[in-house]
Amino acid sequence: SDIRVAVVGAGMMGADHISRLTNRVAGAHVSAIVEPDAGRADAALEHAPGARAFASIEEAIAADAVDAVLIATPGQFHEPVILPALDAKLPMLCEKPLTQEPESSRRVLEAEQKLDRPHIQVGFMRRFDREYGQLRDLVTSKDAGELVMLRCVHRNPSVPDAYHQDMLITDSVVHEFDVAPWLAGSDVKSVEVKYPRRNSLAPERLKEPILVIIELENGVLVDVEMNVSIQFGYQVATEAVFEKGTARIGQPNGLQRWQDERIFQKEHASFTTRFADAYDNEVQRWVDAVRRGDLIDGPNAWDGYKVALACEAGVTALNSGGIVEIPHEERPAFYA
Numbered sequence: 001s002d003i004r005v006a007v008v009g010a011g012m013m014g015a016d017h018i019s020r021l022t023n024r025v026a027g028a029h030v031s032a033i034v035e036p037d038a039g040r041a042d043a044a045l046e047h048a049p050g051a052r053a054f055a056s057i058e059e060a061i062a063a064d065a066v067d068a069v070l071i072a073t074p075g076q077f078h079e080p081v082i083l084p085a086l087d088a089k090l091p092m093l094c095e096k097p098l099t100q101e102p103e104s105s106r107r108v109l110e111a112e113q114k115l116d117r118p119h120i121q122v123g124f125m126r127r128f129d130r131e132y133g134q135l136r137d138l139v140t141s142k143d144a145g146e147l148v149m150l151r152c153v154h155r156n157p158s159v160p161d162a163y164h165q166d167m168l169i170t171d172s173v174v175h176e177f178d179v180a181p182w183l184a185g186s187d188v189k190s191v192e193v194k195y196p197r198r199n200s201l202a203p204e205r206l207k208e209p210i211l212v213i214i215e216l217e218n219g220v221l222v223d224v225e226m227n228v229s230i231q232f233g234y235q236v237a238t239e240a241v242f243e244k245g246t247a248r249i250g251q252p253n254g255l256q257r258w259q260d261e262r263i264f265q266k267e268h269a270s271f272t273t274r275f276a277d278a279y280d281n282e283v284q285r286w287v288d289a290v291r292r293g294d295l296i297d298g299p300n301a302w303d304g305y306k307v308a309l310a311c312e313a314g315v316t317a318l319n320s321g322g323i324v325e326i327p328h329e330e331r332p333a334f335y336a
């Protein structure tokens with residue numbers, strides 16, 4: 001039967017996941033919405049027939065209304081939801097990041113390892129994007145030889161008022177810290193940040209764009225142009241350089257139109273549309289895994305911890321310059 005999902009946080013991502021679970025994902029429905037803002041909670045309830053609102057995850061669990069949890073609050077509020085959900089042995093899909101610091105991620109790892117197996121999937125949705133999957137298959141097949149470099153662009157038209165300088169790393173490059181190691185099959189070894197000329201259209205509090213150079217343990221170099229005031233639209237694209245060729249993903253697609261001596265093609269405005277299929281696929285596969293009893297089918301809390309380490313190094317590199325190294329850590333068998 002359908003699993004009953006508690007969605008924690010009904011902001012932009014929470015609302016997006018609520019409509020996904022209600023309208024597009026099979027085998028699950030939203031039974032509980034945990035959201036402190038009453039206006040947001042009411043708006044969300046309209047899109048989740050039969051769901052009830054709760055003030056905390058503890059209350060939703062106590063009401064016996066939950067089989068699984070989808071956490072969509074901002075990152076600093078993840079740990080206080082994850083720990084009680086682990087206590088109740090509930091599987092969960094936690095939006096990125098797992099937590100914002102390696103220390104809190106370590107607390108989560110410790111609590112999770114008291115259970116029989118991983119219960120936490122981290123919401124790095126790019127792994128569920130079709131083209132990212134094809135690129136990973138190309139890397140593992142070695143059809144084009146070994147992977148040598150990944151050249152990434154990550155562009156947002158603008159960012160909300162609450163977005164501050166460190167979030168270039170912790171909220172945005174966080175995705176490359178997950179997906180580049182996943183594509184290349186190797187952990188992050190070091191991070192460096194360079195500042196080009198500042199975009200005068202960026203909000204005054206931000207100094208960007210930035211160029212992030214990530215070295216992986218296997219020698220693959222990753223460069224990321226991180227740009228959050230590019231105005232024209234939302235764009236995430238990668239060129240992979242192999243020994244015998246190159247490959248590109250994330251190119252504009254769809255209808256091309258010629259008129260009035262111009263060529264038009266639609267570009268995305270937001271990650272909610274750019275990655276809509278990836279999110280659908282991610283949540284469907286998570287629900288299927290929960291129903292099968294596998295509990296997760298995607299990046300786990302160890303992956304989330306490694307990303308937290310990379311973000312910590314990235315923030316140091318952002319603010320102090322230089323190449324910041326991350327010591328190697330073996331993946332525990334629990335997270336194999």
Ligand code: ISE
Pocket residue numbers: 156159171172175271
């Ligand atoms: C946002 O939080 C995301 O996760 C998006 O994928 C990313 O492109 C954006 O820069 C972040 O602010």
